[in-house]
Amino acid sequence: MTYSGEVLPGGEPAVRELDRLTISKLSVGPMDNNAYLLTCRATGEQVLIDAANEAPRLLELIGDRDLTAVVTTHQHMDHWVALEEVVAKTGARALVHADDAAGLPIEAETLTDGDTVRVGDCALEVIHLRGHTPGSVALLYRDPAGVPHLFTGDSLFPGGVGNTDKDPERFAALIGDVEHKLFDRLPDETWFYPGHGKDSTLGAERPALPQWRARGW
Template sequence: MAGAPRIEHLITSGTFSLDGGTWNVDNNVWIVGDDDEVVVIDAAHDAGAVLAAIGDRRLSAVVCTHAHNDHVNAAPDVANATGAPILLHPDDQVLWTMAHPDRRPDGPLADGDELKVAGIGLRVLHTPGHAPGAVCLYAPELGAVFSGDTLFAGGPGATGRSYSDFGTIIASIGDRLLALPGETVVHTGHGDTTSIAAEAPHLQEWAARGW
């Protein structure tokens, strides 16, 4: 028996670099699946730790919520070790190339796609703003959405650097994420988990102050 589909969580540490600056960051790596098959959402920093968490299970894909280097820097090593494809929205190719100029993703993510793992679906929601090709992954059977850096506990992702836009991220959150059921648990790219219901009342407040 493969067991029930579930969400596993790993925190890895490294650096994020863009626009000439570098910052120390802790990233959430999410592993979704069962005892036989998983997907990795955002292979960050430490390929060895990610591979150890996967164990002897089949990795069906390395899914990138966006291509800032801290979310994709371990993706090629994880993919090469397992044979799994790296999936990325094409609008983030410019950011991907900064991190991996000699390795392209293996396949595209598009709004409305559904990735299957362990008998459940992960629906791709294109949510630009933090990055042009940012996506979230909604797993209705698990009551969860994986928000990357689009939505955090307490506010939207940062939009003060290249290839990001505040108005766009606010629209993405309002139109795509806040349309999900309120009880949906939000598994973020950094920091604490939250819920749609906890964040929804604050959208207009964020928009008004420009975050």
């Protein structure tokens, strides 16, 4: 089945098979959060991005394979409700940017801009994006056999950047980081996976960047 990125709360995961990595996207309630399980096809090692909610469903998705880490994209509660239970039952490391670590319910190892998170033989680059929260991150996988894949948390969605509560300084930080660290560095075919809702590509969103900046959200 062709991957569309469309998932529903309580529904089946959408699975995308890359050359070296499998991406499984699952929607969990009650806020229709996306959780992403990345599996190295060579080693079977796995990393979960955002243990948002519904720990039993996430643990079923993880299955018997080794979960090495859970990366929390930012400190907002709807992205970590299941974190403590998933970590306790899998022994995975909890990872979060240093500036958001105090917002998590458990102690976590801290990340910084430019760090690498390993998924078996695959690597994710940590990209710090200020504004939605102080320590929000995106995770970039550069597929050697295809297009880049970018997991953006709540910093970038189809149609705009994440919520900055109408704070002009936070908005300026976020739109600046998204433009310079994502759109200026990565090609149009880069596929991105947000913390809620449907996926998109940087190319589909790029023409609207001036409008986003002008409207201030």
